[in-house]
Amino acid sequence: MTELTSNARDLFRNAYENRYTWDTDFPGYSADIELKQGDETYNGHIRINPDLSVEVTGIENEEVQQSVYTQLRDVVTHRKRTAFEDSHGKNKFSLGETDGSGAVEILVEGDSMGSNYKVRGDEICLVSRVMGRMAFVIDTHESLDTGEGYISKRYDAVFRNPQTDEIMRELEFEDIFEKVGNYYIMTRQVVRSKDKGQVTTTEFNYSNIKLLEPVAV
Template sequence: MVAAQLSARELFRAAYENRYTWDANFPGYRANVTYSDGNQSWQGAVEVSADLKPSISGIEEPEVVKLIHGQLFEVAIHRVRRGFEDTHGKNEFEFGNSDNDGTVEILVNGKSAGDRYKVRDNEVVLVHRHIHGVVVTINTFSTHKSAEGYLSHRYDSVYHDPTTGEQKGDRSEFEDEYITVGGYQLLSARTIRSDSGTISFRFSDLELLS
């Protein structure tokens, strides 16, 4: 069993470093966007700069702009390449439970005590983190493979109050699609389903900034 050969820190670090990220030469990109809430759709243009700042043009509705900006920002944040020690150097790790399918739970002590993860096949398949005054739990059900690492394909997320455990908002189910542009993986579509309905973001004519 892999967990028996590696320490909890080594196992988690390997999966962490297997995530797909953009390198320091990432130039940013532009694309056309179509956002739909099931009843209406809006079309515009987006740009994510080399320093990963999104901007949206061609759409007047502030709430729609905010939604698109939020998704682009969330994607960009997950593409930032941060060293394991920079992110987790002050944490300690120990094994939790193991499942028959090879999933291994990693419990965190130290700076981020109370957080936990699950690792399977060198991928992080569960994230349970305290962040910005809430607890977010993300289960990953399938991934996209690339030579530079994996990206989440189908996953969900739910937020809870860290003190009471009360759920905050809907559980959301995500499905992401990526295409390769100039050697970089860029989001081409995201669908989000929840009790509130289904929304989708479609990105076309993606091209890197010069």
């Protein structure tokens, strides 16, 4: 392994391991959800179990219920702890360009989704992937330092057609987290979606957040 590739691997590994994740004692939590989109408001209840499965109840509109479920699955994906070797052990890393903000491009070989990244300091600030007929770039502008790792809190996602490079959809996210017991949990997310010139704002507000009690054996 050349020094450049080991540097790229170490740089990426350090940033990957610096993400804030929930530990193995995470008990799960329940919360009330209010979803606002335009003039419409929906209320329901959510639960993330200790095994990180997601339940959404009480929302009559199936599409809205699915939208909350998808959002929480994304939350879980980012908070789930996975060893670097399990996720990236087989990949080869090399250094690309450094941009004006000091972010270093990390090029990856062996990844089935054609992923590339940028690392700034000890944070992954950009993810670029191609999944079939959709390519996307997620660019982080601001993050929260929890003292136990960072959480992205302001970021955008641009989806393109990989053949034509045409922009299909643009999303901007703002996330707010609060510490409940020993864990950081999302209390609010605002998503601005730009689709063919139309802008839609969706708010997910979580309240009455309670960690679940471990079941006595």
